Amino acid sequence: xxxxxxxxxxxxxxxxxxxxxxxxxxxxxxxxxxxxxxxxxxxxxxxxxxxxxxxxxxxxxxxxxxxxxxxxxxxxxxxxxxxxxxxxxxxxxxxxxxxxxxxxxxxxxxxxxxxxxxxxxxxxxxxxxxxxxxxxxxxxxxxxxxxxxxxxxxxxxxxxxxxxxxxxxxxxxxxxxxxxxxxxxxxxxxxxxxxxxxxxxxxxxxxxxxxxxxxxxxxxxxxxxxxxxxxxxxxxxxxxxxxxxxxxxxxxxxxxxxxxxxxxxxxxxxxxxxxxxxxxxxxxxxxxxxxxxxxxxxxxxxxxxxx
Amino acid sequence: xxxxxxxxxxxxxxxxxxxxxxxxxxxxxxxxxxxxxxxxxxxxxxxxxxxxxxxxxxxxxxxxxxxxxxxxxxxxxxxxxxxxxxxxxxxxxxxxxxxxxxxxxxxxxxxxxxxxxxxxxxxxxxxxxxxxxxxxxxxxxxxxxxxxxxxxxxxxxxxxxxxxxxxxxxxxxxxxxxxxxxxxxxxxxxxxxxxxxxxxxxxxxxxxxxxxxxxxxxxxxxxxxxxxxxxxxxxxxxxxxxxxxxxxxxxxxxxxxxxxxxxxxxxxxxxxxxxxxxxxxxxxxxxxxxxxxxxxxxxxxxxxxxxxxxxxxxxxxxxxxxxxxxxxxxxxxxxxxxxxxxxxxxxxxxxxxxxxxxxxxxxxxxxxxxxxxxxxxxxxxxxxxxxxxxxxxxxxxxxxxxxxxxxxxxxxxxxxxxxxxxxxxxxxxxxxxxxxxxxxxxxxxxxxxxxxxxxxxxxxxxxxxxxxxxxxxxxxxxxxxxxxxxxxxxxxxxxxxxx
Ligand SMILES: Nc1ncnc2c1ncn2[C@@H]1O[C@H](COP(=O)(O)OP(=O)(O)OP(=O)(O)O)[C@@H](O)[C@H]1O
Ligand SMILES: [Mg+2]
Numbered sequence: 162x163x164x165x166x167x168x169x170x171x172x173x174x175x176x177x178x179x180x181x182x183x184x185x186x187x188x189x190x191x192x193x194x195x196x197x198x199x200x201x202x203x204x205x206x207x208x209x210x211x212x213x214x215x216x217x218x219x220x221x222x223x224x225x226x227x228x229x230x231x232x233x234x235x236x237x238x239x240x241x242x243x244x245x246x247x248x249x250x251x252x253x254x255x256x257x258x259x260x261x262x263x264x265x266x267x268x269x270x271x272x273x274x275x276x277x278x279x280x281x282x283x284x285x286x287x288x289x290x291x292x293x294x295x296x297x298x299x300x301x302x303x304x305x306x307x308x309x310x311x312x313x314x315x316x317x318x319x320x321x322x323x324x325x326x327x328x329x330x331x332x333x334x335x336x337x338x339x340x341x342x343x344x345x346x347x348x349x350x351x352x353x354x355x356x357x358x359x360x361x362x363x364x365x366x367x368x369x370x371x372x373x374x375x376x377x378x379x380x381x382x383x384x385x386x387x388x389x390x391x392x393x394x395x396x397x398x399x400x401x402x403x404x405x406x407x408x409x410x411x412x413x414x415x416x417x418x419x420x421x422x423x424x425x426x427x428x429x430x431x432x433x434x435x436x437x438x439x440x441x442x443x444x445x446x447x448x449x450x451x452x453x454x455x456x457x458x459x460x461x462x463x464x465x466x467x468x
Numbered sequence: 469x470x471x472x473x474x475x476x477x478x479x480x481x482x483x484x485x486x487x488x489x490x491x492x493x494x495x496x497x498x499x500x501x502x503x504x505x506x507x508x509x510x511x512x513x514x515x516x517x518x519x520x521x522x523x524x525x526x527x528x529x530x531x532x533x534x535x536x537x538x539x540x541x542x543x544x545x546x547x548x549x550x551x552x553x554x555x556x557x558x559x560x561x562x563x564x565x566x567x568x569x570x571x572x573x574x575x576x577x578x579x580x581x582x583x584x585x586x587x588x589x590x591x592x593x594x595x596x597x598x599x600x601x602x603x604x605x606x607x608x609x610x611x612x613x614x615x616x617x618x619x620x621x622x623x624x625x626x627x628x629x630x631x632x633x634x635x636x637x638x639x640x641x642x643x644x645x646x647x648x649x650x651x652x653x654x655x656x657x658x659x660x661x662x663x664x665x666x667x668x669x670x671x672x673x674x675x676x677x678x679x680x681x682x683x684x685x686x687x688x689x690x691x692x693x694x695x696x697x698x699x700x701x702x703x704x705x706x707x708x709x710x711x712x713x714x715x716x717x718x719x720x721x722x723x724x725x726x727x728x729x730x731x732x733x734x735x736x737x738x739x740x741x742x743x744x745x746x747x748x749x750x751x752x753x754x755x756x757x758x759x760x761x762x763x764x765x766x767x768x769x770x771x772x773x774x775x776x777x778x779x780x781x782x783x784x785x786x787x788x789x790x791x792x793x794x795x796x797x798x799x800x801x802x803x804x805x806x807x808x809x810x811x812x813x814x815x816x817x818x819x820x821x822x823x824x825x826x827x828x829x830x831x832x833x834x835x836x837x838x839x840x841x842x843x844x845x846x847x848x849x850x851x852x853x854x855x856x857x858x859x860x861x862x863x864x865x866x867x868x869x870x871x872x873x874x875x876x877x878x879x880x881x882x883x884x885x886x887x888x889x890x891x892x893x894x895x896x897x898x899x900x901x902x903x904x905x906x907x908x909x910x911x912x913x914x915x916x917x918x919x920x921x922x923x924x925x926x927x928x929x930x931x932x933x934x935x936x937x938x939x940x941x942x943x944x945x946x947x948x949x950x951x952x953x954x955x956x957x958x959x960x961x962x963x964x965x966x967x
Contacts (some may be wrong), residue, residue, distance in 0.1 A: 334834075336827045343820055346809035353768075353806045354821040354874070355792025413811040 167459065168406050168422040175429045183436040191432070193315045197307065197383065199428035200317040201226065201392075203421060204376040205399035207328045208258075208369030210420045213403050214332070215365055216345035216412025217272035221261060222373040222399060224283035226392025229254040229377030231291055234387030238298040247306070250378040251371050257283055258370015262363030272366075280396070287389040296387035307382030317379055321421075324372060329417040331368075341365060345412030402427055405455045426451075469531070470495045470628055470659040471516065476525035478511050480861070483853060485511040488684035489525065493628065496657045498650055498673055500664065500691065503680035503703055504893040505865025506851035509663050510552055512680070513630050516661075517549040518542030540569070546627035550620075550634050552663075552864045552891070554613040554804075558606030563588035565605050566620045591619050596645060598755075610802045611642060611754050622649065628659045633864070633891055642754065647673045665865070665893050667696060668922060679703055704895050712901045716929040716945065720744030721779075723913040724796075724882045726765065729774030734760050734937040737774070742882065742913035747904055749928030750917045751952045756934040758917045759801050762884040766798040767791045778882060792821065797880035799872055801887045801917070807871035810860025814852055815841035817859045817870050822878040844873035848899050865891045876903055883907060885916045889923060901927050921949040 179186045205222050212219045233250025237243060257279070264275045309316035332338035340361045343351045351358050376395075381387045404410065405426055406419030430451060434444040469492060476489035486508040493499050501509050514520040515527070518536030527534055529545060536542045539549075556565045563585045564571075572587065574580035588601035597615045599608075605616060614634060621629055634646055650660055650673050662674065670677075670691065678688045679702040687702045724742040729735055734757045742748055750758050763769045765776055767787045776783045778794045785791075788798070800806040809817055818841050819826055826837045841855035848869040852862055859870050868891050875883065885904065889897045904914055904927065918924050924931055931943045933955040941955045 334832050336823050336830045336832065339816065339820075339823060339827075339832060342812055342816065343809050346811045347805075349806050350809050350820075352788055353798065353800060355789045356820070357789055413809065 168419055168426065168455070171455070172422050172426050172429070175426060175433065179429060179433045179436070183433070186433070186436055189313070191436070193310075195425075195428050195432045196315045196318050196321075198432070199424055200307070200315075200321055201376045201380045201383075202395050202398040202402065202427075203321055203424040204324060204372055204379065205395055206402035206420045206424050207324055207417065208372035209396075209399040209403050210406075210408060210415050210417060211328065211332065211341055211365045212272070212369050213400070213408045213410060214345045214412060214415040215341045215362065216348065217265070217362070217366075218276065218400070218410070219258075219261065219272065219366065219369050220276040220396050221257065221279040221283055222369065222376075223392040223395040223397075224280050224287065225254045225257045225370055225373035226377040226380055226395055227287040227389050228257060228283050229374030230381035230391050231287055231296060231377075231387040231389060232374070233378045234296040234299050234303075234381050235291070237300055237303060238296050238387075243300055243303050246303070247375075247378055250381075251374040254374020254377065255367050255371035258367040258373070259363065261370065262366030265366065266359040266362050284389075284393075291387070291389040293389060295389070296381075297385075299381070299385050299387070303382050304385050305382070307379050320375075320379070324375070325417050325421055328372075332417060337361060337364060342413055345414075347413075398427065401452050405452060407459060423455075426455075469493075470529075472526070472528040473512065473516070474526040474528070476512065476515060476527065477523045478508075478515060478520065479523050483861075484683055486515075486522075486683045489515075489680070490685040490688075491661075491678055492688070493659045493661060495627070495659050496654055497675040498654050498660045498662055500662050500670055500674040500677045501680065502663070502665075502677060502699065504851075505869070505891075505896060506863040507680040507703075508683040509680055510632055510863060513549060513632055513661065513663065516542070516628075517547055517630060519549075546625060547630070548621040548626045548628075549630040550614070550617045550632060552632040554610070554617065556605045556613055556616055556620075558604070560605060561585075561601065562592075562599055562603050562605060562608075562616050562619075563601040565616050566591065568620070588619070591622075595619070595649060597642075609754070609759070615642065618646065618649070622653070626658060628661070629653060630661045630663075632663045633665065634662075643669065665889075665891060665897075666920065667699075667894065668920075681705055700894055703893070712898050712926050714747070714901070714905050714927055714929075716747075717745040717908065719746045719929075720911065723779050724765070724915070725777040726761075727775050727777075729761070729764055729776065730772050731760060731764055731769055732772050733769070735764060735771075736937045738934075738937075738939045739774075740932060740939060742915055744881075744911045744913055745908050746929050747908050747914040747916055747927055749924035749931040750915055750934065751919075751921065751924055751931055752934035752956045754919070756956065757937040758934050759886055760937070761934070762798055762800075762886050762915070762917065765791065765884060766796060768798075792878075792880075795881035796884065797821070797875040797878055797882070798884045799875050799886060799888055801890070803868050803871040803890075804864075807874070808859050808867055811858060813856045814845070814850065814859050814862070814870055815855035818844045818855070818873045818877055821874050840877060844870075844877055847876075847903065848873055849896060865893055865896065868892055869896060872900060872903075876907065881912055883912055883914045885914060887917055887919065889918070889920065897923075921952055924952070925949065 185191055209219060229250045232253035233246045236249045237246035261276055261279055265272050305316060307317055311319060340356050343356060344358055380391050402424035403415060403420050406423030408415030427448060430448050471493040473489050473491040476486055478486040489512045503509050515522045518539045518541050566588045567584050571579045572583045585601045592599045592601060599612060599615055653660055674691045676688060676690050677694055679686050681703060720743055722741050723744050726738060726740045728737045728739055730737055738761055752758050764771050767785050767790055771785050776785060778796060783791060783794050815837060819837050826833055826840060838855060845855060850866050850869045859867060872888060888900050892900060908914055916928060929945055931952060932939055933941050933952055935956055943951050
């Protein structure tokens with residue numbers, strides 16, 4: 162219980178503190194901009210949650226953001242209808258994830274190495290297909306994904322909640338989710354139990370890739386361009402969100418709610434420092450330090466209260 | 469008096485592991501500590517060895533109250549422990565593990581590898597263990613690891629040595645080796661605390677016994693005057709029928725047929741047949757190939773020749789998945805490593821191998837899963853708060869029970885039980901046998917590997933014996949321990965090699 166509470170409390174404290182410290186914080190305009198800004202790496206973090214619980218890691222999601230965004234926008238620039246373009250972007254990400262999963266399970270190389278390599282390969286590929294140039298020729302309606310509003314809420318929030326609900330359902334209520342935990346907790350026991358470990362590993366990398374493709378579309382929609390350089394460094398933000406939310410890089414631990422809370426903590430930290438006029442250089446250091454503090458507190462708590 | 473523990477308490481969150489732990493150890497005695505799984509034995513030992521801090525009570529070491537902050541302090545006082553769960557570094561060599569934390573220094577802050585290897589080799593030779601100083605620990609069997617732990621514990625000048633179930637994974641010969649070491653230590657005036665669930669091995673080694681029940685010391689007595697029945701009564705708190713006897717069934721159709729199976733590493737033309745309703749014992753010394761046979765059938769190790777059929781259908785022997793699908797279950801020997809997901813709840817472990825049954829269409833039905841979990845907990849009397857507790861927090865014996873439940877729950881047709889009663893208390897052993905009997909009555913075929921001969925004799929309908937990778941013979945129900953040992957130690961017949 163305390164486990165779930167800790168990041169929540171931190172988020173709440175941050176929220177209250179910022180509301181008091183800055184008059185422009187608690188405005189719907191500012192809050193929606195926080196949601197929009199964090200949407201991309203929150204979406205990435207959802208897929209990363211699955212991967213991290215399985216004891217793996219995916220460093221290539223930042224590059225998939227670029228490739229997914231390009232896949233979608235290039236198709237739309239050629240006149241493909243928007244929904245189909247979006248699907249194409251997601252499918253691009255899914256394919257990249259599928260490739261990650263297949264390489265990991267077939268070559269039996271640890272995910273860190275495979276996805277580190279793929280991070281470069283996919284980024285290079287994004288630059289090659291776009292010739293290093295952004296895709297500007299995007300239909301107006303596409304902006305709705307990242308900038309649109311429904312019933313006063315940012316549309317991306319709806320998308321994010323839908324994805325979160327999906328991943329949560331998978332993790333907590335399906336066989337796939339249970340196997341993800343089992344593989345991350347003791348891969349050998351999973352093999353002995355006759356679980357198709359490779360199949361499920363490929364499935365979650367594909368899923369993570371698909372979510373990264375979607376994140377790429379959100380990014381492209383917000384910038385209203387497809388950028389081959391988009392998403393650089395996002396993989397680390399996503400990992401940080403999972404870890405702050407209680408996920409363990411040793412595998413077997415993590416929750417969707419925790420990850421979202423972790424993502425919003427990072428978002429508020431950035432937003433808060435902007436509002437309070439903290440210099441962006443200091444901001445970087447601050448967020449980095451917060452990651453360490455959170456995980457340290459969490460580890461300390463785990464050692465003290467075994468339950 | 470070497471050590472006195474008075475009213476020692478230890479709680480883990482809401483769980484009270486120890487309420488009233490009393491223990492007195494004299495120099496030069498071998499003191500047995502007994503009790504059911506989860507009684508608090510390991511917890512008390514970990515407190516003595518400085519691995520855990522007590523919440524209450526007193527600990528008096530050679531007349532002085534002590535508080536150990538860590539195992540190193542306890543070691544400096546001359547207290548060492550051989551652990552129930554292996555605490556070795558799998559990627560390091562045997563020698564490096566033996567000297568872990570007190571490496572022999574070389575020049576300029578380096579480590580003197582050569583000296584460490586030589587020193588470790590000397591120790592191993594002195595005790596006659598079948599180990600090599602430069603072997604990688606991760607490759608060793610559970611028994612091999614146990615021997616490394618023992619080397620590690622005895623090599624510094626100890627005045628109290630704690631063995632937490634040291635022989636549970638050892639063969640006869642190695643068990644005797646451990647006993648010899650224990651006697652030697654006793655003669656040198658070292659105090660020895662010895663925890664075991666194997667009733668028959670006590671007499672040859674112990675002086676006094678302390679019995680724990682539900683976290684409290686209930687009795688201490690000289691071993692010579694304490695009968696087996698009274699001992700069990702103290703442990704369980706009621707009279708228990710610890711002698712199990714099984715009424716064999718007329719065997720049905722063949723369920724598992726192994727024909728001429730060889731592996732590149734050890735097995736040579738092993739053939740056997742298990743019929744429905746049978747419990748077949750598999751005896752032999754450590755390294756005879758019993759575990760290897762189970763692994764080969766289960767698709768874990770590559771097979772160079774031979775074939776296996778389950779109920780008349782050939783089995784591909786490629787991976788465990790196909791074996792599981794064909795209805796074969798393996799309860800592995802090294803249950804902590806290969807069976808238990810420590811961070812996950814007990815319930816998730818119990819249903820893991822048979823998740824399909826509680827997740828029609830891929831969606832888990834939580835109430836159904838909870839029901840299955842409760843049943844498993846009741847059936848094998850797993851001592852826990854509830855099914856949501858993490859499996860890794862259970863006592864060693866209760867972890868074993870969780871892994872056994874996982875497979876029993878699956879309802880396979882062929883069960884390979886590899887040392888099923890290892891580390892399990894008297895009461896629960898009978899439960900495990902009853903479960904095996906019930907499975908057989910429901911038409912399953914069971915192969916039971918065990919190093920405990922009395923157990924094989926009690927439970928098995930017939931006993932197969934392996935030696936050096938060969939199946940060397942079969943004995944009927946009612947044979948003697950000597951019959952088994954004779955077959956197990958005889959060199960395999962040459963005719964067998966030519967098959
Ligand atoms: N780290 C822990 N966290 C929570 N509970 C624990 C922990 N370690 C032990 N326990 C609980 O304390 C009780 C005693 O455990 P202990 O390991 O001392 O039993 P034991 O007598 O050694 O049993 P066994 O014969 O199975 O090895 C058990 O109920 C166990 O679940
Ligand atoms: Mg124990």
